[in-house]
Amino acid sequence: MAINVKVVERPIEETSYVRATLKGMANTLKHLVGGHRVTTQYPEQRESISRRWRGTHRMLTTEDGKAKCVACGLCPTVCPANCIKLVPGEDEQGNRYPLVFDIDEFRCIFCGYCQEVCPEEAIHLGRHYENAEFNREGFIYDLERLMAQTHPVTEMWDPADPKGE
Amino acid sequence: MSMVTNSLLLQAVIDPQGPIAFWPWLAFTGVKLLVFFTIYMLGVAYLTLAERKISAWIQHRHGPNRVGPNGFFQPLADGVKNFLKEETLPPYVNKAMFILAPMMAFIPALTIWCVIPWGASWASPWGRVDMVLADLPIGFLFTIAVASLGVYGIVLAGWASNNKYALLGGLRSSAQMVSYEISMGMALIPVLLFAGNVTLRSIVDQQAQMHLWNVLTLSIAFLVYLISAFAETNRLPFDLPEAESELITGYHTEYSAMKFSLFFIAEYANMATQSAMIATLFFGGWDIPFMTADNTGAVSFPLVLLSMAIMMAKTLFFLFFYIWIRWTLPRFRYDQLMSLGWKVLLPLALAYIVIVATLMLVLDAAGIDRGLVYGLIFLGVNAVLLGLFFVFLDRGKIVSPANAPLHAEELKRLRGITASRARLSALSGD
Ligand code: SF4
Ligand code: SF4
Numbered sequence: 001m002a003i004n005v006k007v008v009e010r011p012i013e014e015t016s017y018v019r020a021t022l023k024g025m026a027n028t029l030k031h032l033v034g035g036h037r038v039t040t041q042y043p044e045q046r047e048s049i050s051r052r053w054r055g056t057h058r059m060l061t062t063e064d065g066k067a068k069c070v071a072c073g074l075c076p077t078v079c080p081a082n083c084i085k086l087v088p089g090e091d092e093q094g095n096r097y098p099l100v101f102d103i104d105e106f107r108c109i110f111c112g113y114c115q116e117v118c119p120e121e122a123i124h125l126g127r128h129y130e131n132a133e134f135n136r137e138g139f140i141y142d143l144e145r146l147m148a149q150t151h152p153v154t155e156m157w158d159p160a161d162p163k164g165e
Numbered sequence: 166m167s168m169v170t171n172s173l174l175l176q177a178v179i180d181p182q183g184p185i186a187f188w189p190w191l192a193f194t195g196v197k198l199l200v201f202f203t204i205y206m207l208g209v210a211y212l213t214l215a216e217r218k219i220s221a222w223i224q225h226r227h228g229p230n231r232v233g234p235n236g237f238f239q240p241l242a243d244g245v246k247n248f249l250k251e252e253t254l255p256p257y258v259n260k261a262m263f264i265l266a267p268m269m270a271f272i273p274a275l276t277i278w279c280v281i282p283w284g285a286s287w288a289s290p291w292g293r294v295d296m297v298l299a300d301l302p303i304g305f306l307f308t309i310a311v312a313s314l315g316v317y318g319i320v321l322a323g324w325a326s327n328n329k330y331a332l333l334g335g336l337r338s339s340a341q342m343v344s345y346e347i348s349m350g351m352a353l354i355p356v357l358l359f360a361g362n363v364t365l366r367s368i369v370d371q372q373a374q375m376h377l378w379n380v381l382t383l384s385i386a387f388l389v390y391l392i393s394a395f396a397e398t399n400r401l402p403f404d405l406p407e408a409e410s411e412l413i414t415g416y417h418t419e420y421s422a423m424k425f426s427l428f429f430i431a432e433y434a435n436m437a438t439q440s441a442m443i444a445t446l447f448f449g450g451w452d453i454p455f456m457t458a459d460n461t462g463a464v465s466f467p468l469v470l471l472s473m474a475i476m477m478a479k480t481l482f483f484l485f486f487y488i489w490i491r492w493t494l495p496r497f498r499y500d501q502l503m504s505l506g507w508k509v510l511l512p513l514a515l516a517y518i519v520i521v522a523t524l525m526l527v528l529d530a531a532g533i534d535r536g537l538v539y540g541l542i543f544l545g546v547n548a549v550l551l552g553l554f555f556v557f558l559d560r561g562k563i564v565s566p567a568n569a570p571l572h573a574e575e576l577k578r579l580r581g582i583t584a585s586r587a588r589l590s591a592l593s594g595d
Contacts, residue, residue, distance in 0.1 A: 016559045024493040032223045032489075039226050 051155045054110040055128040057103050058153055059146035060121065067147055068122035071096045075114035075123055083107035084114065101143040106136065116156060124153035185292035193294050201298060205278050205437065210240035212433045216488050223492045250422035255326075258419060262325035267420065267427035270318025273311045274434035280307055281441045282365050284451045284473035285464045296451070296469060297366070304364035305357075308442060309350055312397060315435060316342040319399075319406060319416050322428070326419040334415020337499065338406035341396055344506040345403075349393035351514035355386040355521040356446055369450035377540035380447040384547040385517045385554065387447045389510050394443060396506065398435040400487055402494040403502060440483035444476060451476040509558065520550070 040047055060068050071088035083106075089099035114123050128151035133139055185193070214229065214236065221228030229236035254260065284296035301307050316339055323335015356379055357363060360371040372378055380387045396403040407415045417428045444450060451472040464472075497505070524546060533539050 016555075018555060018559045021494060025489060028223050028489060028493045031225065032219065034225075035222075036225050037227055041227070041230075 049127055049129070051127070052157060053127045053129075054112050054125040054154050055151070056105050056126050056131055056149070057108075057114075057141065057146055058124045058126045058149040058151065059101070059143060060124060060153070061147055067098065067101070067143060068120045069098050069101060069118075070120050070122070071098045071101075072119060074117045074119065078113045078117045080111060080113065081107045081109045098143060101146065103141050103146065105131065105139045105141055112154065112156065115154065126151045126153055128152075185289075185294060189289075189291035193289075193291075194298065197296070197298055201278065201283070202275075205275075205434070208437055209430055209433045210244065212437065212484060213243065213429070214239050215484070216433075216491075219485070219488045220492050244426075247423050247426040252424065253419075253421045255419055257327045259325040259327065262321050263419075264424070266318050266322035266325055267424045267431075268318070269321060270315055270431040271427045271434070273314040273318075274431045274438060276311050277308045277438045278434075278441075280304065280365060281438070281445060282369060282450060283476055284469045287466055287469045288464060289466075295366075296473060300364065300366060302364060304362070304366075305353060305368075305442070305446070306363050308438075309346070309353070312435070312438070313342065313346050315397075315431065318428075318431065322420070323416040326416070328419055330412045331416050331418045334406045334412045334418070337412075338399065338416060341399075341403065341405060341502060341506075344503065345393040345396035345510070348389050348506060348510040348514050349397060351511065351518060352386045352389035352393060353446070354514075354518050355383045358518075358521055358525060359383065365445050365450070368446060369452055371535075372449045373452040375535060375540040376537045377544065378447060378449045382540050382543040382547065383447070383517075383521065385513065385550055386521075387443075389514045389517070390447065391443065392505075392510060394439040395487070395490070396502070398439055398487075399432060400436065401491040402497050404496060405499060405502060436484060436487050437480070440487065441476070441480045443483050444479035448479050450479075513554075513558075517550075520546070 062068055071086060073086060073088065076082075076084040076086045083104040085100060085102040085104075086098055087100035088096050090096050110125060112125050115125050123146075126149060128149075131139075217239070218228040218236070229239040232238045232242045254263070279298040280301050282295070282297040282300070286296065287294040319338040319342075320335040323331045323333070323338070326332070356368060359375075359379065359382070360368045362368075368379075375382065395401075399406050405415075406412075407417075412418075417425055420428065453468075453472050453475055521543075524543065528539060528542060533542070
């Protein structure tokens with residue numbers, strides 16, 4: 001059985017290499033002199049990021065500067081990456097508070113479940129993306145660091161307002 | 166004191182058009198050497214910046230703009246980076262050749278720069294000063310010979326690296342350069358016929374005398390030379406020796422730091438040299454257009470500077486052209502490269518030699534002297550030839566497409582063969 005090869009008689013515009021080349025050169029020249037630049041000049045200019053951007057965490061504080069967290073243990077339980085380390089403590093009045101609250105930002109997948117589940121609205125993800133560190137240990141954020149962060153926090157997706165308007 | 170008066174007296178009798186004495190010649194050559202090579206090396210460094218900037222602009226980016234105003238000192242930063250980087254020497258390489266190869270690629274590119282005439286001769290108080298480092302009597306034969314040496318650097322690099330990709334890159338490069346060198350040399354023969362001499366100076370003079378650039382009188386030769394020059398310098402669309410996507414940059418895969426940088430510089434130096442060659446051979450060189458004052462032997466210094474500026478402008482234009490083409494055309498397939506070189510350019514160049522030689526014989530016999538009329542006749546012939554070129558050759562024959570065109574009869578014949586085979590095998594019962 002012979003293979004059926006379809007022979008297409010191509011028009012001259014499609015077979016001429018010189019014409020295609022000249023056309024291409026005109027095109028590149030047009031872009032060259034067009035002067036339109038799309039690059040964001042990063043440290044000086046920044047792209048605006050979404051209000052639902054999920055970056056590194058923040059622990060919100062009460063007026064007297066304590067962490068809002070009551071060490072309920074919901075966030076370490078829900079965390080799919082298992083990256084929250086929580087050791088609960090209790091003071092004389094019987095208030096629970098976190099003795100240790102570490103988040104390994106390297107293991108975190110920024111799913112936002114911890115923020116979603118927190119009954120005290122204590123732990124939040126942040127709208128922030130500049131996270132360079134000199135070593136891996138620097139990415140384990142302890143309670144002090146989580147409280148010291150100042151960047152704006154993420155807004156969670158609201159089913160009543162799916163487009164965030 | 167007597168020395169001074171002596172030299173003053175001497176000066177009075179020296180003819181500015183005449184040959185220059187030994188000591189002033191030596192001094193001037195030293196100065197020229199410094200000036201030309203400073204310009205050359207700086208030019209090559211800034212060519213890398215130009216390439217990055219132009220490519221960026223074509224792609225709607227900014228290009229390097231962090232070091233100095235608008236990235237102006239980027240080449241310096243690159244240079245420092247390359248000097249400070251680690252020099253790797255893989256254990257399995259052939260050490261001597263591995264170290265020799267970058268130099269072998271770099272030196273020929275540098276050497277050709279000596280023979281390119283950069284301007285009209287200067288009628289200095291000490292005699293005639295030529296604006297060329299070495300006015301060799303063998304002219305462009307030297308440039309072809311030395312340019313072809315550059316391939317040894319690349320082949321050696323590929324071989325010495327002991328790496329399959331590098332070796333493939335080196336082999337491709339040698340095949341490519343050898344095939345395109347022939348077309349390149351053949352494209353120069355019409356130029357040689359016109360000038361009657363191989364020195365680059367006489368080629369420039371001849372174009373000035375004819376009042377027409379060789380690109381107009383010898384257009385086909387120019388086209389062939391231009392394409393071959395792209396192949397010779399390994400630039401896109403002929404950068405098969407490097408071919409990042411398939412050979413991980415080919416012959417310089419194993420190189421790092423300054424050795425790698427040397428290959429890079431060699432490529433840009435080759436580009437600069439070839440641009441200057443194209444400007445000299447086909448675009449009138451340093452000859453100032455619409456002016457005859459610069460063609461009267463040695464001239465005054467401002468005119469020399471003007472002619473040098475003109476030559477520089479032409480060279481810069483072709484450098485821009487190289488970069489422009491690079492960001493326009495995709496890389497050729499290997500078989501396309503070979504068939505273009507051997508099946509299109511070489512026969513074209515050969516046929517063109519015959520046409521030019523015949524026409525010259527006829528015109529000389531008719532007693533037309535080599536002036537404007539002579540050139541115009543060639544211009545007319547070229548227009549016809551270019552027309553033929555576009556009508557007959559530029560029909561899918563220059564670059565073979567991925568689906569090679571198969572004519573209807575050819576297809577029928579092939580189908581016939583298949584059918585008769587099928588019949589035969591049915592008869593023999595297997
Ligand atoms: S964002 Fe998700 S993965 Fe990260 S700490 Fe919170 S729950 Fe765990
Ligand atoms: S869910 Fe909120 S309150 Fe509970 S442990 Fe986590 S951060 Fe603290």
